[in-house]
Amino acid sequence: MxxxxxxxxxxxxxxxxxxxxxxxxxxxxxxxxxxxxxxxxxxxxxxxxxxxxxxxxxxxxxxxxxxxxxxxxxxxxxxKLRDIVAAFPFEAEVPGLHSYVTFIADDAAWTDLSVLAENSEETIAVGDGVIYWQIPKGDTLSSIVGKTMGNKRHKSTTTTRNLRTLSKVLHAADPR
Incomplete structure:
Protein backbone atom coordinates (compact mmCIF):
# COMPACT_ATOMS: atom_id res chain seq x y z
CA MET A 1 0.00 0.00 0.00
CA LYS A 80 7.42 12.63 -3.23
CA LEU A 81 5.47 15.32 -1.38
CA ARG A 82 8.06 15.28 1.39
CA ASP A 83 10.82 15.83 -1.21
CA ILE A 84 8.88 18.69 -2.82
CA VAL A 85 8.40 20.47 0.50
CA ALA A 86 12.03 19.90 1.56
CA ALA A 87 13.22 21.49 -1.69
CA PHE A 88 11.38 24.78 -1.06
CA PRO A 89 14.13 27.20 -2.11
CA PHE A 90 13.18 30.27 -0.07
CA GLU A 91 12.98 30.99 3.62
CA ALA A 92 9.69 29.31 4.52
CA GLU A 93 8.40 31.64 7.22
CA VAL A 94 8.80 35.31 6.41
CA PRO A 95 6.54 37.85 8.12
CA GLY A 96 4.19 39.45 5.61
CA LEU A 97 4.71 36.80 2.93
CA HIS A 98 2.82 33.69 1.82
CA SER A 99 4.92 30.71 0.70
CA TYR A 100 3.28 28.56 -1.99
CA VAL A 101 3.82 25.44 -4.06
CA THR A 102 1.95 25.11 -7.35
CA PHE A 103 1.66 21.48 -8.44
CA ILE A 104 1.70 20.87 -12.19
CA ALA A 105 0.68 17.57 -13.80
CA ASP A 106 0.82 18.49 -17.50
CA ASP A 107 3.66 19.37 -19.87
CA ALA A 108 1.83 22.30 -21.53
CA ALA A 109 0.96 23.85 -18.18
CA TRP A 110 4.52 23.21 -17.03
CA THR A 111 5.85 25.16 -20.03
CA ASP A 112 3.48 28.07 -19.39
CA LEU A 113 4.24 28.25 -15.68
CA SER A 114 7.96 27.48 -15.62
CA VAL A 115 8.81 30.50 -17.78
CA LEU A 116 7.33 32.72 -15.08
CA ALA A 117 10.45 32.17 -13.00
CA GLU A 118 12.58 33.60 -15.80
CA ASN A 119 10.35 36.52 -16.74
CA SER A 120 9.15 37.92 -13.45
CA GLU A 121 10.48 40.14 -10.74
CA GLU A 122 8.42 38.14 -8.26
CA THR A 123 9.98 35.45 -6.08
CA ILE A 124 9.45 32.33 -8.20
CA ALA A 125 11.55 29.20 -8.67
CA VAL A 126 11.10 26.02 -10.68
CA GLY A 127 11.13 22.66 -8.90
CA ASP A 128 10.50 19.05 -9.86
CA GLY A 129 7.00 19.31 -11.36
CA VAL A 130 6.21 22.34 -9.22
CA ILE A 131 6.60 26.08 -9.07
CA TYR A 132 7.67 27.57 -5.75
CA TRP A 133 6.70 31.15 -5.03
CA GLN A 134 6.34 33.77 -2.36
CA ILE A 135 4.15 36.81 -2.46
CA PRO A 136 3.20 39.57 -0.02
CA LYS A 137 0.01 38.76 1.86
CA GLY A 138 -2.95 40.22 0.01
CA ASP A 139 -1.25 40.04 -3.41
CA THR A 140 -1.78 36.36 -4.21
CA LEU A 141 -4.49 36.78 -6.87
CA SER A 142 -2.82 39.79 -8.48
CA SER A 143 0.60 38.09 -8.73
CA ILE A 144 1.84 36.74 -12.05
CA VAL A 145 1.46 33.15 -10.81
CA GLY A 146 -1.99 33.85 -9.39
CA LYS A 147 -3.17 35.39 -12.66
CA THR A 148 -1.67 32.57 -14.73
CA MET A 149 -3.20 29.92 -12.47
CA GLY A 150 -6.59 31.53 -13.03
CA ASN A 151 -6.41 30.61 -16.71
CA LYS A 152 -9.07 27.99 -17.44
CA ARG A 153 -6.68 25.84 -19.47
CA HIS A 154 -4.71 25.09 -16.29
CA LYS A 155 -7.56 24.06 -14.04
CA SER A 156 -7.43 20.34 -14.80
CA THR A 157 -3.70 19.95 -14.18
CA THR A 158 -2.61 22.44 -11.54
CA THR A 159 -3.35 23.42 -7.98
CA THR A 160 -1.62 25.56 -5.38
CA ARG A 161 -1.12 24.98 -1.68
CA ASN A 162 0.38 27.13 1.04
CA LEU A 163 3.58 25.65 2.46
CA ARG A 164 2.01 25.58 5.93
CA THR A 165 -0.85 23.46 4.60
CA LEU A 166 1.61 21.03 3.02
CA SER A 167 3.47 20.73 6.31
CA LYS A 168 0.18 19.86 8.03
CA VAL A 169 -0.55 17.23 5.38
CA LEU A 170 2.89 15.67 5.87
CA HIS A 171 2.52 15.69 9.64
CA ALA A 172 -0.87 13.98 9.37
CA ALA A 173 0.58 11.39 6.98
CA ASP A 174 3.42 10.55 9.33
CA PRO A 175 3.00 12.19 12.76
CA ARG A 176 6.28 10.89 14.22
Whole structure:
Protein backbone atom coordinates (compact mmCIF):
# COMPACT_ATOMS: atom_id res chain seq x y z
CA MET A 1 0.00 0.00 0.00
CA UNK A 2 1.13 3.50 -0.80
CA UNK A 3 0.12 6.58 1.17
CA UNK A 4 -1.01 9.35 -1.19
CA UNK A 5 -1.82 13.01 -0.75
CA UNK A 6 -4.71 14.11 -2.94
CA UNK A 7 -5.17 17.80 -3.66
CA UNK A 8 -8.62 18.71 -4.96
CA UNK A 9 -8.58 21.85 -7.04
CA UNK A 10 -11.05 24.63 -6.33
CA UNK A 11 -12.86 23.04 -3.40
CA UNK A 12 -14.70 25.37 -1.03
CA UNK A 13 -13.79 28.37 -3.15
CA UNK A 14 -15.63 29.71 -6.17
CA UNK A 15 -18.93 27.97 -5.52
CA UNK A 16 -17.80 24.34 -5.14
CA UNK A 17 -18.70 23.63 -1.52
CA UNK A 18 -18.06 20.14 -0.21
CA UNK A 19 -18.13 18.80 3.31
CA UNK A 20 -14.88 17.00 3.91
CA UNK A 21 -16.68 14.25 5.84
CA UNK A 22 -18.72 13.55 2.69
CA UNK A 23 -15.55 13.55 0.58
CA UNK A 24 -13.92 11.04 2.95
CA UNK A 25 -17.00 8.82 2.89
CA UNK A 26 -17.13 8.93 -0.91
CA UNK A 27 -13.44 8.09 -1.36
CA UNK A 28 -13.70 5.26 1.16
CA UNK A 29 -16.65 3.83 -0.78
CA UNK A 30 -14.52 4.07 -3.94
CA UNK A 31 -12.06 1.61 -2.41
CA UNK A 32 -9.43 3.79 -0.78
CA UNK A 33 -8.41 3.01 2.79
CA UNK A 34 -7.22 5.11 5.72
CA UNK A 35 -8.95 8.14 4.19
CA UNK A 36 -8.36 11.36 6.09
CA UNK A 37 -9.23 14.91 5.10
CA UNK A 38 -7.32 17.95 6.34
CA UNK A 39 -8.69 21.46 6.53
CA UNK A 40 -11.63 22.37 4.34
CA UNK A 41 -9.65 23.13 1.21
CA UNK A 42 -9.53 19.72 -0.46
CA UNK A 43 -6.54 17.98 1.09
CA UNK A 44 -6.97 14.23 1.50
CA UNK A 45 -4.73 11.36 2.53
CA UNK A 46 -5.53 7.86 1.27
CA UNK A 47 -3.88 4.47 1.08
CA UNK A 48 -4.05 2.52 -2.16
CA UNK A 49 -2.22 -0.28 -3.93
CA UNK A 50 -2.87 1.46 -7.27
CA UNK A 51 -0.44 3.74 -9.10
CA UNK A 52 -0.88 7.52 -8.77
CA UNK A 53 -2.51 7.88 -12.21
CA UNK A 54 -5.17 5.30 -11.34
CA UNK A 55 -5.77 6.93 -7.95
CA UNK A 56 -6.28 10.26 -9.72
CA UNK A 57 -8.68 8.80 -12.29
CA UNK A 58 -10.73 7.00 -9.64
CA UNK A 59 -10.87 10.01 -7.31
CA UNK A 60 -11.90 12.40 -10.11
CA UNK A 61 -14.61 10.15 -11.54
CA UNK A 62 -15.95 9.27 -8.08
CA UNK A 63 -16.12 12.90 -6.95
CA UNK A 64 -17.72 14.01 -10.23
CA UNK A 65 -20.38 11.33 -9.97
CA UNK A 66 -21.12 11.89 -6.29
CA UNK A 67 -21.03 15.70 -6.13
CA UNK A 68 -21.84 16.72 -9.72
CA UNK A 69 -18.94 19.08 -10.27
CA UNK A 70 -15.92 19.07 -12.55
CA UNK A 71 -13.48 17.48 -10.08
CA UNK A 72 -9.76 17.83 -10.70
CA UNK A 73 -7.36 16.03 -8.37
CA UNK A 74 -3.57 15.99 -8.26
CA UNK A 75 -2.02 12.97 -6.55
CA UNK A 76 1.42 12.53 -4.98
CA UNK A 77 2.82 9.75 -2.88
CA UNK A 78 3.82 11.08 0.52
CA UNK A 79 7.55 10.47 -0.07
CA LYS A 80 7.42 12.63 -3.23
CA LEU A 81 5.47 15.32 -1.38
CA ARG A 82 8.06 15.28 1.39
CA ASP A 83 10.82 15.83 -1.21
CA ILE A 84 8.88 18.69 -2.82
CA VAL A 85 8.40 20.47 0.50
CA ALA A 86 12.03 19.90 1.56
CA ALA A 87 13.22 21.49 -1.69
CA PHE A 88 11.38 24.78 -1.06
CA PRO A 89 14.13 27.20 -2.11
CA PHE A 90 13.18 30.27 -0.07
CA GLU A 91 12.98 30.99 3.62
CA ALA A 92 9.69 29.31 4.52
CA GLU A 93 8.40 31.64 7.22
CA VAL A 94 8.80 35.31 6.41
CA PRO A 95 6.54 37.85 8.12
CA GLY A 96 4.19 39.45 5.61
CA LEU A 97 4.71 36.80 2.93
CA HIS A 98 2.82 33.69 1.82
CA SER A 99 4.92 30.71 0.70
CA TYR A 100 3.28 28.56 -1.99
CA VAL A 101 3.82 25.44 -4.06
CA THR A 102 1.95 25.11 -7.35
CA PHE A 103 1.66 21.48 -8.44
CA ILE A 104 1.70 20.87 -12.19
CA ALA A 105 0.68 17.57 -13.80
CA ASP A 106 0.82 18.49 -17.50
CA ASP A 107 3.66 19.37 -19.87
CA ALA A 108 1.83 22.30 -21.53
CA ALA A 109 0.96 23.85 -18.18
CA TRP A 110 4.52 23.21 -17.03
CA THR A 111 5.85 25.16 -20.03
CA ASP A 112 3.48 28.07 -19.39
CA LEU A 113 4.24 28.25 -15.68
CA SER A 114 7.96 27.48 -15.62
CA VAL A 115 8.81 30.50 -17.78
CA LEU A 116 7.33 32.72 -15.08
CA ALA A 117 10.45 32.17 -13.00
CA GLU A 118 12.58 33.60 -15.80
CA ASN A 119 10.35 36.52 -16.74
CA SER A 120 9.15 37.92 -13.45
CA GLU A 121 10.48 40.14 -10.74
CA GLU A 122 8.42 38.14 -8.26
CA THR A 123 9.98 35.45 -6.08
CA ILE A 124 9.45 32.33 -8.20
CA ALA A 125 11.55 29.20 -8.67
CA VAL A 126 11.10 26.02 -10.68
CA GLY A 127 11.13 22.66 -8.90
CA ASP A 128 10.50 19.05 -9.86
CA GLY A 129 7.00 19.31 -11.36
CA VAL A 130 6.21 22.34 -9.22
CA ILE A 131 6.60 26.08 -9.07
CA TYR A 132 7.67 27.57 -5.75
CA TRP A 133 6.70 31.15 -5.03
CA GLN A 134 6.34 33.77 -2.36
CA ILE A 135 4.15 36.81 -2.46
CA PRO A 136 3.20 39.57 -0.02
CA LYS A 137 0.01 38.76 1.86
CA GLY A 138 -2.95 40.22 0.01
CA ASP A 139 -1.25 40.04 -3.41
CA THR A 140 -1.78 36.36 -4.21
CA LEU A 141 -4.49 36.78 -6.87
CA SER A 142 -2.82 39.79 -8.48
CA SER A 143 0.60 38.09 -8.73
CA ILE A 144 1.84 36.74 -12.05
CA VAL A 145 1.46 33.15 -10.81
CA GLY A 146 -1.99 33.85 -9.39
CA LYS A 147 -3.17 35.39 -12.66
CA THR A 148 -1.67 32.57 -14.73
CA MET A 149 -3.20 29.92 -12.47
CA GLY A 150 -6.59 31.53 -13.03
CA ASN A 151 -6.41 30.61 -16.71
CA LYS A 152 -9.07 27.99 -17.44
CA ARG A 153 -6.68 25.84 -19.47
CA HIS A 154 -4.71 25.09 -16.29
CA LYS A 155 -7.56 24.06 -14.04
CA SER A 156 -7.43 20.34 -14.80
CA THR A 157 -3.70 19.95 -14.18
CA THR A 158 -2.61 22.44 -11.54
CA THR A 159 -3.35 23.42 -7.98
CA THR A 160 -1.62 25.56 -5.38
CA ARG A 161 -1.12 24.98 -1.68
CA ASN A 162 0.38 27.13 1.04
CA LEU A 163 3.58 25.65 2.46
CA ARG A 164 2.01 25.58 5.93
CA THR A 165 -0.85 23.46 4.60
CA LEU A 166 1.61 21.03 3.02
CA SER A 167 3.47 20.73 6.31
CA LYS A 168 0.18 19.86 8.03
CA VAL A 169 -0.55 17.23 5.38
CA LEU A 170 2.89 15.67 5.87
CA HIS A 171 2.52 15.69 9.64
CA ALA A 172 -0.87 13.98 9.37
CA ALA A 173 0.58 11.39 6.98
CA ASP A 174 3.42 10.55 9.33
CA PRO A 175 3.00 12.19 12.76
CA ARG A 176 6.28 10.89 14.22
Missing amino acids: TRYALFLRGVNVGGVNLKMADVAETLTAAGFSAVRTLLASGNVLVDSSAKAAAVRATAESTLRERFGYEAWVLVYDVA
